Amino acid sequence: xxxxxxxxxxxxxxxxxxxxxxxxxxxxxxxxxxxxxxxxxxxxxxxxxxxxxxxxxxxxxxxxxxxxxxxxxxxxxxxxxxxxxxxxxxxxxxxxxxxxxxxxxxxxxxxxxxxxxxxxxxxxxxxxxxxxxxxxxxxxxxxxxxxxxxxxxxxxxxxxxxxxxxxxxxxxxxxxxxxxxxxxxxxxxxxxxxxxxxxxxxxxxxxxxxxxxxxxxxxxxxxxxxxxxxxxxxxxxxxxxxxxxxxxxxxxxxxxxxxxxxxxxxxxxxxxxxxxxxxxxxxxxxxxxxxxxxxxxxxxxxxxxxxxxxxxxxxxxxxxxxxxxxxxxxxxxxxxxxxxxxxxxxxxxxxxxxxxxxxxxxxxxxxxxxxxxxx
Ligand SMILES: NC(=O)c1ccc[n+]([C@@H]2O[C@H](COP(=O)([O-])OP(=O)(O)OC[C@H]3O[C@@H](n4cnc5c(N)ncnc54)[C@H](O)[C@@H]3O)[C@@H](O)[C@H]2O)c1
Ligand SMILES: [Zn+2]
Numbered sequence: 476x477x478x479x480x481x482x483x484x485x486x487x488x489x490x491x492x493x494x495x496x497x498x499x500x501x502x503x504x505x506x507x508x509x510x511x512x513x514x515x516x517x518x519x520x521x522x523x524x525x526x527x528x529x530x531x532x533x534x535x536x537x538x539x540x541x542x543x544x545x546x547x548x549x550x551x552x553x554x555x556x557x558x559x560x561x562x563x564x565x566x567x568x569x570x571x572x573x574x575x576x577x578x579x580x581x582x583x584x585x586x587x588x589x590x591x592x593x594x595x596x597x598x599x600x601x602x603x604x605x606x607x608x609x610x611x612x613x614x615x616x617x618x619x620x621x622x623x624x625x626x627x628x629x630x631x632x633x634x635x636x637x638x639x640x641x642x643x644x645x646x647x648x649x650x651x652x653x654x655x656x657x658x659x660x661x662x663x664x665x666x667x668x669x670x671x672x673x674x675x676x677x678x679x680x681x682x683x684x685x686x687x688x689x690x691x692x693x694x695x696x697x698x699x700x701x702x703x704x705x706x707x708x709x710x711x712x713x714x715x716x717x718x719x720x721x722x723x724x725x726x727x728x729x730x731x732x733x734x735x736x737x738x739x740x741x742x743x744x745x746x747x748x749x750x751x752x753x754x755x756x757x758x759x760x761x762x763x764x765x766x767x768x769x770x771x772x773x774x775x776x777x778x779x780x781x782x783x784x785x786x787x788x789x790x791x792x793x794x795x796x797x798x799x800x801x802x803x804x805x806x807x808x809x810x811x812x813x814x815x816x817x818x819x820x821x822x823x824x825x826x827x828x829x830x831x832x833x834x835x836x837x838x839x840x841x842x843x844x845x846x847x848x849x850x
Pocket of ligand 2 (some may be wrong): 614662721741745
């Protein structure tokens with residue numbers, strides 16, 4: 476993909492480029508005049524991004540004006556087979572052929588769903604990701620994993636399929652709420668902890684509400700994810716580094732879904748998972764105690780506490796065993812061997828996981844007891 480000189484572009488992983496910087500969207504317009512010229516164009520949004528992001532995209536990419544709009548409801552429930560069927564039907568009704576291009580404008584739900592729809596329609600049409608959430612920019616829209624949920628199991632059906640390119644335009648984040656922003660920050664913290672100590676320090680010190688300060692960190696995080704994907708596109712080895720915090724995090728997400736009064740975003744669950752995995756790293760004598768303390772302090776300061784009872788730990792462990800990635804005896808964890816370095820596939824037994832959960836539970840209880848009583 477030819478790139479104008481003023482454009483900042485991070486390395487192409489060999490699978491798909493990620494373009495970022497002030498002129499990234501202008502480049503998309505140029506692409507539509509070149510390799511994308513004359514292709515039937517479709518844009519997928521959710522209700523929110525149709526309202527908040529589409530006008531800005533149209534202004535920056537005038538060649539998209541002729542695109543057919545497609546819209547789904549906002550939220551995880553749109554990663555669903557029936558929604559996918561409606562999108563395939565829409566494409567067929569409008570005679571989308573193999574040359575068609577689908578632009579996915581939204582968070583991880585839109586890029587996962589749109590990517591999967593495009594990857595399977597006529598055995599695959601081209602698609603472009605324009606992520607609009609922080610989670611999308613640093614994680615979901617990079618690396619070629621697409622998919623939908625089935626029977627309440629996340630990402631049960633999916634495909635590896637790469638976008639033509641992913642375009643990062645941080646100004647879209649202006650309208651994103653604080654909770655959704657922090658959701659993405661959790662993955663940035665993870666990137667720093669497992670791959671890049673200076674990045675961990677930068678993210679730790681950044682004024683997260685300041686988009687000018689956040690943008691270069693977004694680009695760094697996206698670059699770190701690309702580097703890992705370049706080494707391991709199909710998730711067999713190094714990509715497991717990105718599982719840090721996710722082994723327990725996924726079970727906590729599932730646990731929160733079981734009780735309607737609780738709510739836990741993916742990043743919030745991963746943040747707790749990272750606290751537990753950091754403690755396990757120390758427990759296994761892989762990580763020094765002062766480093767563990769610094770990580771815990773930062774994460775607990777950033778994310779809301781999630782309360783559960785000691786008796787819930789049994790259920791959380793059960794949910795971990797149900798996870799397809801945890802089949803067999805011991806669990807396999809990605810643990811820290813320092814800040815900015817990690818080891819994959821460390822065996823951890825159920826008793827140790829329970830201890831790690833108990834450690835988190837006591838940490839938040841102690842933190843709450845230290846708080847002055849509310850008036
Ligand atoms: N494919 C991958 O590698 C990968 C990686 C991480 C996450 N994911 C998937 O991504 C999904 C989560 O992504 P997400 O957190 O972006 O969720 P999301 O797409 O549901 O977006 C979160 C909310 O923000 C709204 N929104 C989007 N852009 C906005 C903007 N600019 N301003 C205001 N509101 C906006 C959305 O409408 C939605 O309500 C999950 O389904 C997860 O499985 C995939
Ligand atoms: Zn994640």
